[in-house]
Amino acid sequence: MEWENQTVLVELFLKGLSGYPKLELLFFVLILMMYVVILLGNGTLILISILDSHLHTPMYFFLGNLSFLDICYTTTSIPPLLVSFLSERKTISFSGCAVQMFLGLAMGTTECVLLGMMAFDRYAAICNPLRYSVIMSKDCYVPMAAASWFSGLVNSAVQTAFVVQLPFCRNNVINHFSCEILAVLKLACADISGNEFIMLVATTLFILTPLLLIIVSYTLIILSILKIHSSEGRSKVFSTCSAHLTVVIIFYGTILFMYMKPKSKETLNSDTLGGTDKLISMFYGIIAPMVNPLIYSLRNKDVKEAVKLLLRRKIFNK
16 A cells, blocks of 8 residues: 655654743753753662672672663753753754654663563572572673673664664654654554554563562562561561562553553554653653662662761761
């Protein structure tokens, strides 16, 4: 079937909060403050995990990767968003949109897989403490982290490649803050069933499979904790994984709401996007990276001590 009015998109218009200039200014200030907190919080976690020898363990190696990932993800999305809030023409080139889509998918996929790896690490530490150093040796946890990044890059490269080769003949308005893959697919004037199948496979491999690993790991962890007779012992063991579990709930709670909730045919085929979806997208993209270091700092004595030690070093070196 030949599609009429097929055009090559040169630039796209990101609708975002167009029409609400006062609200845009408010969001600019709030998001800028959040971005500073993200950089400071995650940067501090990376710094202490490198400088403090007591934190040279698999858990903090993964945590350092997670913090670096959050910095990368927000740096690729927040600065363009801030610029769009202050610009009258909220446009992005098609190639720029493709790059933004690739980076967003890569970072999101990597975080899903990385959280699964971190859950396995907590399982090995709590359920097999005597064999932990053997199971999670450096030869094991470094390739695990590398596999997380590789999975994200491969998945994103495949999905982005299949999207950019589609013909586009509809309007160039994306009713979103950024070039989110589902929003871009709505502009295509070709059969996107192949893209939907690839997304389904990717969702199964990189979202649901890590989630299954997390569920199995924490089920075994809970069973192991229940075998401990003293309440103090149970509390101490659970505290070692409570921060990671909190991060998992925040991350997967938002991502499953965004991508797994049922949608009607009208919603799928329309160019409209509800305000709730936009806010959830922003929560996933900004709030989660901001609270991750706060959660790990507030619920982890090792991190607190490492931060205090780092501050003492700076004070005495002055």
